Amino acid sequence: xxxxxxxxxxxxxxxxxxxxxxxxxxxxxxxxxxxxxxxxxxxxxxxxxxxxxxxxxxxxxxxxxxxxxxxxxxxxxxxxxxxxxxxxxxxxxxxxxxxxxxxxxxxxxxxxxxxxxxxxxxxxxxxxxxxxxxxxxxxxxxxxxxxxxxxxxxxxxxxxxxxxxxxxxxxxxxxxxxxxxxxxxxxxxxxxxxxxxxxxxxxxxxxxxxxxxxxxxxxxxxxxxxxxxxxxxxxxxxxxxxxxxxxxxxxxxxxxxxxxxxxxxxxxxxxxxxxxxxxxxxxxxxxxxxxxxxxxxxxxxxxxxxxxxxxxxxxxxxxxxxxxxxxxxxxxxxxxxxxxxxxxxxxxxxxxxxxxxxx
Ligand code: NAD
Numbered sequence: 001x002x003x004x005x006x007x008x009x010x011x012x013x014x015x016x017x018x019x020x021x022x023x024x025x026x027x028x029x030x031x032x033x034x035x036x037x038x039x040x041x042x043x044x045x046x047x048x049x050x051x052x053x054x055x056x057x058x059x060x061x062x063x064x065x066x067x068x069x070x071x072x073x074x075x076x077x078x079x080x081x082x083x084x085x086x087x088x089x090x091x092x093x094x095x096x097x098x099x100x101x102x103x104x105x106x107x108x109x110x111x112x113x114x115x116x117x118x119x120x121x122x123x124x125x126x127x128x129x130x131x132x133x134x135x136x137x138x139x140x141x142x143x144x145x146x147x148x149x150x151x152x153x154x155x156x157x158x159x160x161x162x163x164x165x166x167x168x169x170x171x172x173x174x175x176x177x178x179x180x181x182x183x184x185x186x187x188x189x190x191x192x193x194x195x196x197x198x199x200x201x202x203x204x205x206x207x208x209x210x211x212x213x214x215x216x217x218x219x220x221x222x223x224x225x226x227x228x229x230x231x232x233x234x235x236x237x238x239x240x241x242x243x244x245x246x247x248x249x250x251x252x253x254x255x256x257x258x259x260x261x262x263x264x265x266x267x268x269x270x271x272x273x274x275x276x277x278x279x280x281x282x283x284x285x286x287x288x289x290x291x292x293x294x295x296x297x298x299x300x301x302x303x304x305x306x307x308x309x310x311x312x313x314x315x316x317x318x319x320x321x322x323x324x325x326x327x328x329x330x331x332x333x334x335x336x337x338x339x340x341x342x343x344x345x346x347x348x349x350x351x352x353x354x355x356x357x358x359x
Contacts, residue, residue, distance in 0.1 A: 001030045001031065001032040002029075002030065002031055002032065002063075002307055003031075003032045003034055003061040003063070004031050004032070004033060004034065004061065004063050004064065004065055004303070005034045005035075005036045005054075005057045005058055005061050005063070005064040005065070005066075006021055006033045006034065006035055006036065006064070006065050007036045007037070007038050007054065007058075007064055007065070007066040007067060007069075007274075008035065008036075008037060008067050009038065009039050009066065009067030009068050009069045009281060010038075010039030010040045010041045010042075010068075010069055010070050010281055010283075010286075011039075011040075011068060011070055011280070011281025011282055011283040011285075011286045012067075012068065012281055012282045012283075012285050012286055012291045012346075013039065013067030013068050013069065013281055014067065015286075015287070015289060015291070015293075015346050015347075016067055016277075016291065016293040016296045016346060017065070017067040017296065018347075019293040019296075019297070019346055019347060019349070019350030020065065020067075020293060020296045020297050020299075020300050020350075021033060021065075022350055022354060023293075023297050023300065023316060023319075023350055023353050023354060023357075024065075024297075024300045024303075024304065024312075024316065026353075026354040026357050026358070027304065027309075027312035027313075027315050027316050027357060028312060028315075029304055029307075029309050029312040034057055034061055036053070036054040036057045036058070036064070037051060037054055038050050038051070038054050038066075038069050038080050038084075039069040039070060039080065039281070040069075040070045040072055043072060049069070049072060049080050050080045050083060050084070055087060058084060058087065058088065058272070058274075059087070059088075062088070062271060062272030062273070063272055063273055063274075063275075063303065063306070063307070064084075064272075064273070064274040064275070065274075065275050065276070065296075065299065065300060065303055066081075066084070066274050066275065066276040067276070067277075067281075067296060068276070068277060068279060068280045068281040068282075069081060069281060070280070070281045070283060081276075082125075084267075084274060085118055085119075085267050085274070086119070088269050088271050088272045088273075088274070089119070089269045089270070089271060090118055090267035090268055090269040090272070090273065090274060091117065091118050091119045091165070091168060091169060091172075091268075091269050092115060092116075092117075092118060092169060092172050092266075092267065092268040092269065093114075093115075093116040093117075093118045093246060093250075093265060093266070093267055094113065094114070094115055094116075094176070094265065094266040094267075094268060094302065095113070095114040095115075095116065095250045095253070095254075095263065095264070095265050095278065096112070096113045096114075096264065096298075096302070097110060097111075097112045097113070097114065097250075097253035097254060097256060097257045097263065098110060098111050098112075098257060099111070099257050099258075100257070100258070100262060100320075100321050100324045100325070101321070101324070101325040102324040102325040102326070102327050102330075102334065103257065103258035103261075103262055103324060103334060104258055104334075104336070105256065105257055105258035105259075106256075107233060107256050107257070109234065110233050110234075110253075110256050110257050111237075112229075112233065112236055112237065112238075112239060112253055112256075113176070113180075113182070113237070113238045113239070114239050114241065114246060114249060114250050114253055115169065115172060115173040115176065115238060115239065115240045115241070115246075116240075116241050116242075116243060116246025116247065116250060117165060117166070117169040117240075117241065117242050117243050117246060118243065118267060119165060119243070120160050120161055120162060120165045120242065120243060121159055121160070121161060121197075121242045121243035121244050122157050122158075122159045122243065122244045123243040123244060123247070124158065124159075124160050126157070126158040126160070127155070127156065127157045127158070128155065128156040128157075128158075129155055130153050130154060130155040131153055135154075135155070135156060136152065138156060139152055139154065139156070159194070159197050160197075161197040161198070161200055161201050161242060162200075163200060163204050166200065166201050166204040166205065166242075167204050167207075167208055169240060170185075170187065170204065170205045170208040170209070170240055171208050171211075172240075172268075173185050173187075173238050173240035174208065174209070174211070174212040174215055176238060177212075177215050177237070177238045178212065178214065178215060182215070182237050182238050183215065183216055183237055184215065184216040184217070184218065184236070184237040184238065185209070185212075185215055185216070185217050185218075185237070185238045185239075185240060186217075186218050186219065186220055186225075186236055186237070186238070186239045186240070187201070187202065187205035187206075187209075187217070187218075187219045187220075187240050187241075188219070188220050188221075188222050188225050188239060188240070188241040188242075188245050188249070189201050189202045189205075189219060189220075189221065189222065189242070189245075190221060190222050190223075190245075191219075191221070192221060198242070201242055202219055205217075205219060205240070206219075222241075222245045222249075225239075225245075225249065226249065226252060229249070229252060229253065229256065230252075230256075233253075233256055250263075250265075250278065251278075254278055259333075260277075260278055260279035260295065261279070261291075261292040261294060261295055261331075261333045261334065262292075262294050262295055262298065262324075263277065263278035263279065263295050264277060264278070264295050264296070264297075264298035264299040264301070264302055265277060265278050265299060265302075266299065266302045266303070266306065268306070273303070273306055275299040275300065275302055275303040275306075276296070276299055277295030277296045277298075277299055278295060279295055289345035289346050289347055290331065290332065290345060290346065291331060291333075291346055292330075292331040292333050292334060292346070292349070293331075293346050293349060293350055294320055294324070294334075294349075297316065297320055297350075297353065298317070298320065300316065301313045301316050301317045301320075304316065315357055316353075316357065318356075319353045319354075319356035319357045320353055322356055323349065323352045323353050323356055328342070328352075329344050329348060329349055329351075329352030330343065330344065330349055330352075331343055331344065331345070331346065331349050
C-alpha cells in the first residue's frame with residue numbers, strides 16, 4: 001500500500017475529493033488514504049485553517065492529493081496553499097493542458113505542458129508598503145545607487161531570480177520532456193527588459209539545455225509567447241516559465257482547452273508532491289453535488305504517474321476521456337447548454353467513470 005494524504009479542503013472540496021478517491025481506488029491502485037483537513041471549515045472549529053496534524057501528515061507521508069481551499073480574507077492567514085508548497089519546497093508547478101473531445105473550446109488537439117517555477121520571482125512575497133519607514137529607507141538607498149529615480153511614496157515588490165532556482169526548474173522541464181517522450185522545451189522570459197533577472201533566467205536556461213542534446217530547445221519573450229499560443233499552439237510542447245509568467249500563461253492555456261473544469265495540476269519538489277486542480281473552492285456551489293470533478297481526477301492521474309502506477313493512470317484517464325466524449329453522464333459545465341436538465345451531479349459523473357473502468 002502507498003500512503004497518500006487526502007486533504008479534503010472546503011467549499012466544493014469534500015465532494016470532489018470523495019469522487020476522486022473512489023475513481024482512483026477503482027483503478028486497482030493500492031492507496032492507503034490518510035485523511036487530513038485544511039480550510040475554512042476546520043478553522044471555524046479549531047481556530048486555524050491548517051492544523052498541525054495536517055502539516056505533520058504531509059511531512060511524514062510526503063505525497064498529497066488536495067482539494068481546493070478557500071483563502072480566508074482579512075484573518076491574517078496568507079494562502080494555505082502557498083504555506084503547504086513552502087513547507088515541502090515544492091518548486092515545480094506542473095500544468096498539463098490537453099484537449100479532450102467533448103469539451104467546448106475554440107481549439108482541438110492542444111497538448112501542452114507548463115512547468116512553472118514556484119518559489120521565486122515577484123511571488124517570493126518580499127514587499128514593502130508605501131510610506132513605511134523601511135520602504136522610504138530602501139527607496140533612498142536605491143535612488144542613491146541608481147541613475148533611475150523611484151517616486152518616494154511608491155510601494156515596492158521584489159523580484160528575486162537565482163541561478164540555482166532557475167537551473168533546477170529548467171532541469172526538471174528537460175527531465176520531464178525526456179521521460180514523457182516529448183520533443184521540445186521552450187523557456188519564456190522578458191530578458192530584453194529585465195537583464196539581471198530574466199536575463200539570468202535565459203542564460204541559465206541555455207546552459208542547462210546544453211546537457212540535453214536529445215531535446216530541442218528555444219526561448220520566447222513572454223508577450224510574443226502569449227500571441228503565439230493563441231495563434232499557433234501546435235508549435236509548442238513543454239514550456240518552462242518563471243513564477244509570474246507561469247501563473248498567467250497557465251490560465252491562458254487552461255482557456256485553450258476549455259477552462260478550469262478540466263485543468264489539473266501538481267506541485268512537485270525533491271521531498272514530496274501535492275496534486276491539485278487549478279480551480280478554487282467555488283463556495284457558491286458547495287454541498288450541491290453539482291460541479292465537475294474532472295480537474296481533480298486528472299490531478300489524480302498525474303499522481304498515479306508520479307507514483308509509478310502508469311497502467312492505473314492510463315486506465316483512469318481513458319475512462320474520463322470517454323465519459324466526456326460521450327457527453328451523457330457529465331456535469332452542467334460540460335453540456336452545450338449549461339441549463340441542460342440531463343446534466344448529472346458530481347457523484348454520478350464519478351460513478352460513470354468507474355463504470356467505464358469496470359468494462
Ligand atoms: P473558483 O475556481 O473557486 O471558482 C470560479 C468559478 O469557476 C466558479 O464560480 C464556477 O463557476 C467555476 N468553477 C470552478 N471550479 C469548477 C468546477 N469544478 N466545476 C464547474 N465549475 C467550476 O475561483 P474563485 O471564486 O476565484 O475562488 C474561490 C476560492 O478558492 C478563493 O478563496 C480562492 O482563494 C480559492 N482558490 C483556491 C485554490 C486552491 O486551493 N488551489 C486555487 C484557486 C482559488
